[in-house]
Amino acid sequence: MNQFRVASFLVLAFLCFAAKPYQGKSVLIIGDSISIGYTPFIKTALSPNVEVAHNPGNGGSTLRGMESMDKWLDNRDWDVIVFNFGLHDMVHKDSSGKYDVVNGTIAVPLKEYRKNLEAIADKLNETTAKVIFVSTTMVPEGASGRKTESVPAYNEVAVKVMKKKNIQVVDLYAPSLEIHPNNSKPKDVHYTPKGYEQLASIVVAAIRKALND
Numbered sequence: 001m002n003q004f005r006v007a008s009f010l011v012l013a014f015l016c017f018a019a020k021p022y023q024g025k026s027v028l029i030i031g032d033s034i035s036i037g038y039t040p041f042i043k044t045a046l047s048p049n050v051e052v053a054h055n056p057g058n059g060g061s062t063l064r065g066m067e068s069m070d071k072w073l074d075n076r077d078w079d080v081i082v083f084n085f086g087l088h089d090m091v092h093k094d095s096s097g098k099y100d101v102v103n104g105t106i107a108v109p110l111k112e113y114r115k116n117l118e119a120i121a122d123k124l125n126e127t128t129a130k131v132i133f134v135s136t137t138m139v140p141e142g143a144s145g146r147k148t149e150s151v152p153a154y155n156e157v158a159v160k161v162m163k164k165k166n167i168q169v170v171d172l173y174a175p176s177l178e179i180h181p182n183n184s185k186p187k188d189v190h191y192t193p194k195g196y197e198q199l200a201s202i203v204v205a206a207i208r209k210a211l212n213d
Contacts, residue, residue: 022208026052026076029055030055030083031083032087034191037191038199039052042204045200061088061091062085062120069124077128082132088107089154090139090154091107091146104145121133125167132168132169132203132207134169140187140189170206172202
């Protein structure tokens, strides 16, 4: 009888463990409002066994990333860090800070973007986390302060940096070209909940693979 109880306990323990393969794991997501939009869906997909956190507020451009990275990392040993910068680097603003693609100045030119991304990548590679970069999603024609053609240019630079720094890249740009038209307001870089959920599913797949590796 005792042997039966012990065997039953071991089977139950095994089943509980098998049902919670990522228990105690933690994921940090760093990025702008696009990542803020898809983070809740990532939390739901990985709940309840994985802690998913997002940096406080909007991650902004690489300039803010460089200034705030230590604070965002919070001296914790994250298992996976997912990050993106781009949309706020390519934005054009006038002297008053208003978005103006015609008369404004670009926030972070490509050469500076590359340099900043390299510094951020080095910082993240110093952690024990598995690091994933997510490419920047599309900018529709007529979007305030941004040019549609800027996204491929910034993504190209980012991919080269990540390859150099041995960081995995998850492509959200190509899927966004399909997702965005039916899941966004005209001339808006943001998405409907359904659109964010579709973006999240791509990121979740990469996170799960990283947790399994």
